Amino acid sequence: MLKFQFIKFSSFFPSKPSFFPLSISTTIKLKSQMASYSSYSSSKLLFRQLFEKESSTYTYLLADASHAEKPALLIDPVDRTVDRDLSLIQELGLKLVYALNTHVHADHVTGTGLIKSKVPDVKSVISKASGATADIYVEQGDKIRFGNLYIEVRATPGHTLGCLTYVTGDGPDQPQPRMAFTGDTLLIRGCGRTDFQGGSSENLYKSVHSQIFTLPKDTLLYPAHDYKGFSVSTIGEEIQYNPRLTKDEETFKNIMGNLNLSYPKMIDVAVPANMVCGIQSKTG
Numbered sequence: 001m002l003k004f005q006f007i008k009f010s011s012f013f014p015s016k017p018s019f020f021p022l023s024i025s026t027t028i029k030l031k032s033q034m035a036s037y038s039s040y041s042s043s044k045l046l047f048r049q050l051f052e053k054e055s056s057t058y059t060y061l062l063a064d065a066s067h068a069e070k071p072a073l074l075i076d077p078v079d080r081t082v083d084r085d086l087s088l089i090q091e092l093g094l095k096l097v098y099a100l101n102t103h104v105h106a107d108h109v110t111g112t113g114l115i116k117s118k119v120p121d122v123k124s125v126i127s128k129a130s131g132a133t134a135d136i137y138v139e140q141g142d143k144i145r146f147g148n149l150y151i152e153v154r155a156t157p158g159h160t161l162g163c164l165t166y167v168t169g170d171g172p173d174q175p176q177p178r179m180a181f182t183g184d185t186l187l188i189r190g191c192g193r194t195d196f197q198g199g200s201s202e203n204l205y206k207s208v209h210s211q212i213f214t215l216p217k218d219t220l221l222y223p224a225h226d227y228k229g230f231s232v233s234t235i236g237e238e239i240q241y242n243p244r245l246t247k248d249e250e251t252f253k254n255i256m257g258n259l260n261l262s263y264p265k266m267i268d269v270a271v272p273a274n275m276v277c278g279i280q281s282k283t284g
């Protein structure tokens with residue numbers, strides 16, 4: 001059996017973040033805005049949903065706007081839109097600290113390596129189970145802190161062996177409702193295919209039911225792709241209406257075994273590139 005060196009990510013950071021309360025009016029405004037818009041700013045969390053149209057990929061920008069340094073992270077950046085994302089980060093006065101991937105993508109090349117070549121202090125993050133190169137490897141339960149905010153790591157294998165879901169922090173000083181960045185594990189009214197990269201419909205079913213559907217129902221669901229025009233859903237909506245994951249496990253496995261999808265056009269280029277963070281760089 002292969003042995004991996006595990007770096008405990010949470011130990012890199014101070015364990016007790018300071019507390020910046022939201023005013024009641026800000027909280028009420030934030031709650032009503034979060035349900036209706038795909039981007040917003042509160043007194044703490046700055047959030048943007050960004051889209052890459054050739055691969056229908058969403059990239060997410062999160063930052064602690066109340067912190068002096070405005071530390072930020074990107075989830076699932078795409079190589080083709082790196083310049084757009086870095087310009088936005090500069091315009092907003094943010095300091096990009098982490099570039100995270102939910103998994104080794106098969107349909108596009110990650111922007112992580114390109115970002116690191118342009119902003120060398122940025123650290124790449126992925127799961128150890130992905131087998132890919134990155135600066136920091138995370139696993140179930142790890143916390144990725146940026147300013148006084150954090151996201152929590154949930155292992156959700158199934159679409160690929162190393163798939164992760166990133167969930168915003170739980171607690172009175174963290175944004176409410178929570179947000180779940182599910183990568184390709186759970187899509188809006190769909191889910192990731194399970195026919196390559198160590199995919200398993202059994203694992204995906206278990207991951208969604210144990211790690212995602214157990215989140216509060218008002219948790220906002222932000223996937224890595226959408227092919228139908230959706231931008232956001234909630235856990236409650238998917239528990240009720242997801243046409244695949246509402247089924248029993250045997251029916252689900254049958255559905256997944258009969259999708260008959262053609263392989264992503266870029267798979268032969270994207271997977272090897274994404275195993276080394278998108279481009280061959282010194283640290284990955």
Ligand SMILES: N[C@@H](CCC(=O)N[C@@H](CSS)C(=O)NCC(=O)O)C(=O)O
Nearest residue numbers: 106107184190191192193263264265266
């Ligand atoms: N047509 C696209 C690839 C579409 C595709 O296979 N999407 C993946 C997510 S990217 S690995 C998927 O899991 N789809 C699930 C589904 O039900 O559509 C291309 O050629 O790139």
Ligand SMILES: [Fe+2]
Nearest residue numbers: 104105106184
């Ligand atoms: Fe994928």
